[in-house]
Amino acid sequence: MSWDLKEALLHASKNVQSARDQLCDLDAALGDGDHGTSMARSFAAVERELSSTESNEPADLLELVGNTVLNAVGGAMGPLFGSAFLSSSTALRNADPSLSSPERTAAAIAAAANAIQRRGKASVGDKTMVDAIVPAAEAAATAAGQPDATSATVLRAAAEAAAAGTEHTKELIARIGRASRLGERTLGHQDPGATSITLVLESLAASAGAPVGHPVLTLN
Amino acid sequence: MSRFLNDPDNAVTETLEGFLLAHPELERRGTSRVVTSSTPPTGRVAVVTGGGSGHKPAFIGYIGDGMFDAVVCGDVFASPPVGSVLEAIRTVNTGHGVMLLLGNYSGDVMNFEMAADMARDEGIDVEMAVATDDLGAGSNVRPDQRRGVSGQFLIWKTVGAAARQGASLAELKQLALDVNSATRTMGVSLNGCTLPGSTKPTFSLDEGQMEVGVGHHGERGRSTEPLVQMDEIVDRLVDEIDQDLQLREGDRAAVVINGLGGTPMLELYIAYRRVAKVLQEKGVSIEVNFVGEYFTALGMHGFSVTLMRLNDRTLGLLKDPARTPHFTQTSTPN
Ligand SMILES: Nc1ncnc2c1ncn2[C@@H]1O[C@H](COP(=O)(O)OP(=O)(O)O)[C@@H](O)[C@H]1O
Numbered sequence: 001m002s003w004d005l006k007e008a009l010l011h012a013s014k015n016v017q018s019a020r021d022q023l024c025d026l027d028a029a030l031g032d033g034d035h036g037t038s039m040a041r042s043f044a045a046v047e048r049e050l051s052s053t054e055s056n057e058p059a060d061l062l063e064l065v066g067n068t069v070l071n072a073v074g075g076a077m078g079p080l081f082g083s084a085f086l087s088s089s090t091a092l093r094n095a096d097p098s099l100s101s102p103e104r105t106a107a108a109i110a111a112a113a114n115a116i117q118r119r120g121k122a123s124v125g126d127k128t129m130v131d132a133i134v135p136a137a138e139a140a141a142t143a144a145g146q147p148d149a150t151s152a153t154v155l156r157a158a159a160e161a162a163a164a165g166t167e168h169t170k171e172l173i174a175r176i177g178r179a180s181r182l183g184e185r186t187l188g189h190q191d192p193g194a195t196s197i198t199l200v201l202e203s204l205a206a207s208a209g210a211p212v213g214h215p216v217l218t219l220n
Numbered sequence: 221m222s223r224f225l226n227d228p229d230n231a232v233t234e235t236l237e238g239f240l241l242a243h244p245e246l247e248r249r250g251t252s253r254v255v256t257s258s259t260p261p262t263g264r265v266a267v268v269t270g271g272g273s274g275h276k277p278a279f280i281g282y283i284g285d286g287m288f289d290a291v292v293c294g295d296v297f298a299s300p301p302v303g304s305v306l307e308a309i310r311t312v313n314t315g316h317g318v319m320l321l322l323g324n325y326s327g328d329v330m331n332f333e334m335a336a337d338m339a340r341d342e343g344i345d346v347e348m349a350v351a352t353d354d355l356g357a358g359s360n361v362r363p364d365q366r367r368g369v370s371g372q373f374l375i376w377k378t379v380g381a382a383a384r385q386g387a388s389l390a391e392l393k394q395l396a397l398d399v400n401s402a403t404r405t406m407g408v409s410l411n412g413c414t415l416p417g418s419t420k421p422t423f424s425l426d427e428g429q430m431e432v433g434v435g436h437h438g439e440r441g442r443s444t445e446p447l448v449q450m451d452e453i454v455d456r457l458v459d460e461i462d463q464d465l466q467l468r469e470g471d472r473a474a475v476v477i478n479g480l481g482g483t484p485m486l487e488l489y490i491a492y493r494r495v496a497k498v499l500q501e502k503g504v505s506i507e508v509n510f511v512g513e514y515f516t517a518l519g520m521h522g523f524s525v526t527l528m529r530l531n532d533r534t535l536g537l538l539k540d541p542a543r544t545p546h547f548t549q550t551s552t553p554n
């Protein structure tokens with residue numbers, strides 16, 4: 001990757017912390033109102049750890065973020081985001097050296113999607129963060145196959161697909177997690193976890209220098 | 221809603237500090253979120269639970285003889301992280317294994333599962349039982365998707381007593397599952413709750429309305445309905461529980477009337493009065509009852525009714541002595 005992943009992850013950490021209240025409001029409608037707090041606290045820890053690490057190696061940075069998130073707060077987001085970052089780190093470490101930089105970026109996003117599905121056992125359509133990360137991984141793979149692909153275009157495609165998937169969660173009835181107990185009452189509400197995934201991808205894409213087409217994320 | 225706090229972000233830490241000062245028989249290492257009894261579970265299986273904070277007296281109020289050996293405390297309403305769960309398992313294991321008890325919340329399940337896997341890799345025997353006693357979301361929710369709510373108190377009490385008597389890890393797991401399948405809970409409330417640091421309640425109702433099927437995190441329930449008289453509410457809750465539990469004439473039962481932190485005891489006993497009458501009419505005898513605040517939700521004005529079908533063993537375990545900061549009995553609670 002030619003862009004500065006550490007800067008991008010720091011930017012994402014700041015954006016997550018700023019979105020604390022909006023994410024809590026989304027979770028208050030569907031869950032227990034703590035998603036913004038958990039995300040903000042985890043990414044405050046991420047910001048601290050990233051600021052003090054010497055390494056600039058993408059796989060190291062992603063591993064550091066994963067372990068930090070896993071041990072920061074807990075909640076449902078801890079193991080899900082934690083496993084996602086750890087798996088994307090492993091994917092970069094094990095990537096075929098012949099892969100291009102955009103292909104590696106897409107592989108890292110695919111690994112994150114797999115990790116979230118393995119850990120949470122949710123499927124597309126259950127109204128969770130899976131509804132953001134799975135389309136993001138698919139869009140990233142497609143974008144990486146384009147002739148003029150860069151990591152920035154891959155991340156931009158992933159962020160836009162995640163945003164569309166997040167928007168679509170409003171039309172879904174939750175089938176897993178806390179929100180599932182509310183059944184049809186979940187209709188019309190946007191999933192907080194999917195929103196967070198989009199926020200992170202969006203921040204990474206912006207830092208990678210992707211041209212911003214239109215605002216992809218509406219929090220409410 | 222306003223709250224009596226210092227920095228809201230320090231609410232859990234400061235509660236723990238106060239709790240440890242008030243109960244010097246409990247311990248924790250440094251600023252750890254793992255609280256243990258100062259008497260190690262020598263020669264027997266250790267019992268551990270944990271989850272989000274904000275439910276006092278659950279969970280740390282029940283650390284001690286006959287209940288928990290350790291509790292892992294998360295932030296308010298958020299599961300503790302993997303590392304803390306693993307630390308708890310390592311701390312209390314004396315070579316006889318560790319029984320993890322938790323409620324069915326995806327955060328808790330994922331964090332405890334990951335920690336259990338890591339502990340097994342280190343050679344520690346670990347089993348996990350996930351409580352699903354809540355009927356609040358209705359009968360269309362698959363049993364394995366139900367929440368664990370205040371009926372968990374009965375699992376903690378029986379499993380804690382059995383561990384104290386020397387039951388094996390496999391026996392404890394089976395016991396937890398048996399008690400869980402003999403137990404059902406339904407809750408109602410008049411409001412949600414306000415998390416420390418937040419200015420708004422998770423939900424609020426107009427005067428004269430009630431939320432049916434609430435849990436203990438300020439989540440909305442299944443439906444918002446006109447508030448009716450207590451006897452009518454209790455009849456409805458017991459009826460829904462009984463459609464699933466199917467108590468028969470001659471059965472013995474345990475009853476928990478649990479307040480969510482903002483419900484006067486006056487109201488809880490009016491609820492118990494009706495439960496006792498309804499069960500008596502069915503020919504079901506209440507052998508043990510627990511009326512009070514066992515598992516709260518930051519001052520929600522609400523309560524739940526839990527019914528459990530008893531057998532000789534579970535009745536004996538419920539009556540077994542216990543000594544913890546918030547639940548102590550010498551022989552029988554009645
Ligand atoms: N099993 C699961 N698989 C994937 N995502 C999940 C699962 N359970 C919950 N989530 C995601 O987690 C989000 C809630 O996160 P958070 O509020 O931090 O956790 P908690 O449910 O413990 O309060 C949901 O919006 C949803 O996107």
Ligand SMILES: [Mg+2]
Pocket residue numbers: 027031032033034035
């Ligand atoms: Mg939540």
